[in-house]
Amino acid sequence: MNDALGDREKRLLDEFQKDFPLVPRPFAEIAKRLGVDEKTVLELLCDLVNRGLISRVGAVVEPHRAGYSTLAAMRVPSEMLEAVGAFIAAHPEVNHCYEREHELNLWFVVAAPSRRRVAEVIADIEYRTGLAVLDLPLEQAFRLDLGFPLTWT
């Protein structure tokens, strides 16, 4: 909940979604900019992860440069949704899996080192669930997740 975020946490999220310092002690560098010490920054980040407010400090990669990915959709009977969602999410190649309000009610992203592995995962999901998977590979990326300007209301 953003109500529970202090000013230091808000600054962390505002300033370090990009422009993360690429130096041996990045958290010390962030600490310097926030006017706190390194230990405090590490504790704040751990706390944000534990509270589920941030997913990680890490990389967003350009699609299809380091591997292959696709967006897939399924029409899952509502009584099966929970089980199918959990089954799909358990694949290490699946990095997003959401229920969405549509006839095609389950959407997920499959990313793997090769196109062939992505196809295998989709084939496995179709085989194991008995449901068709609609495969919607990226044709052109106009904008990737390049950070998000949060508004603190």
Next chain:
Amino acid sequence: MDLNPRDQALLAELCRGLPLVPRPFAAIGEACGLSEAEVLARLQQLMTDGVIRRFGIIVRHRALGYRANAMVVFDVPEAEVQEAARRLCALPEITLCYRRPRRPPVWPYNLFCMIHGRDRARVEELVVSAAQAAGIAHLPRAVLFSGQCFVQRGARYGKPRSTAVRELA
């Protein structure tokens, strides 16, 4: 740019996320057989080459109070799709914007974007204003609000750590 197995292993670690320790790049290096300096140099290079598009804190919109998240899709004629996408990307509320294939008759849409808002009504307003700003308000569209999240994590493009390490040995 070809990624060697070592870069693949490094990329896998970087996507999974830094360990929250004082010298995270040294820790990651240990996991994939690189020195701290090599990790930083490769990371810088992967960013320069455009393989890594962003490195930093990755937020969970939903947990931060953006409870209404919608995938918004449009059916835009091919001749207009570049211009529509360019205009959509100029709007701060659009976080992703992709072109994907149509799959008629089940799926007629080819332009995809994500819109986040604090509530549903706000997202619906943003959808209308975004469609107008992009000049595609008259075209067929669908707004797919997110329901339950089964998983959200970094892509694991690299091979699993154990395999990568074995290949390097």
